[in-house]
Amino acid sequence: MSIPERRARERAQRHQLIVTAARELAETEGWEAVTTRRLADRIEYSQPVLYSHFAGKDAIVAAVAVVGFAELAAALEAAGRSAGLAGAARAYVAFAEANPALYDAMFSLATDLPFGGPDAPEALRAAFGQLLGALAPLAGDRDAETFTEVGWSALHGLVTLTRGGRLRPDLAEQRLTILVDQLSRS
Template sequence: MVTTSQRRRERERREMRARLLQAARVIAAEEGWNAVTIRRIAGRLEYSAPVLYQHFSSKEELLTELMAVGFAELAGQLRLAAEGPPEGRLAAMAGAYWAFAFASPELYQAMNGMDGVPFGTAETPEEARNAFRTFRAALQEIARARGAELADPAGATDTMWAFLHGCVSLAMAGRIAGGTERARTLMVSALEPLFAAQVEG
């Protein structure tokens, strides 16, 4: 049986880990991911580094946890967007993806720029798989609402996700003329033709 003190310690552990992750995000937003170290986080929170190493053994472990948090947040936002009217659901999901990326660009970059994090394999983190499953289910529901089916559900999911990621990444890098608003407009206007190419029936 779990005691009250055990529950309290577990709650305090979760709260401390959340504070460490938030501090890492703040440092990354201010100075970039290269500036994020366990010692820098410890200094910001006014803890000694050994205390923090009790929660994360390395920067890599912390970034992996942060990536998982990010994909869980993204999945939640996609799920909310997918609850809207079928006719506007595709644009709503793209808008949710865009808003998530630009609300937390440092987190988005960590989620998509970490070496050694596998995607599309059995080793893909569960949080990332959940985000892809949410996206795929929503795309299938949109197709069914239009009296059609996805010709290749996995391929459609990869294609649409890659398109959104590409638009966001290019916009973040300033590679689309006209700035982020024009980039977002171009993304939304291309959604329907791209989706239509994924359906049959």
């Protein structure tokens, strides 16, 4: 292996170490605890090393979000193969419940990630593609991507309102069933 190849590999490993450390810190202490100083201490590199990988916290959040979209796509793919929209909806909600800080990075915190266009990162397109695969067959004569955006919005709304304590917790399954039934009607 050449020196440039080794340096590139080490840089990629540092990049992943920063992303992993940020995610772990956010999941245990919240995104407020994720600072370049804390990350530098945690990964045992200086703050300038972090800044050689990321412009700042927003860029770190965006990198964590991209990882989250890849994981969400995989969870939706695994669920969708066997259980259609109902399985995908349950997988989406379970993913959000199991990864609250990651979900915040994906949907609530400021990032410059482009959504809904050809310049969106592959992981974002893959996650949307999985939702599209579950919802497009139900769109009827409506635009499948717009129908998917509406279904995604409804799922996100249920997740957000539930996490915020705004909905009755004992009716979560019933709400999800109603949503799936409504989306399934042509």
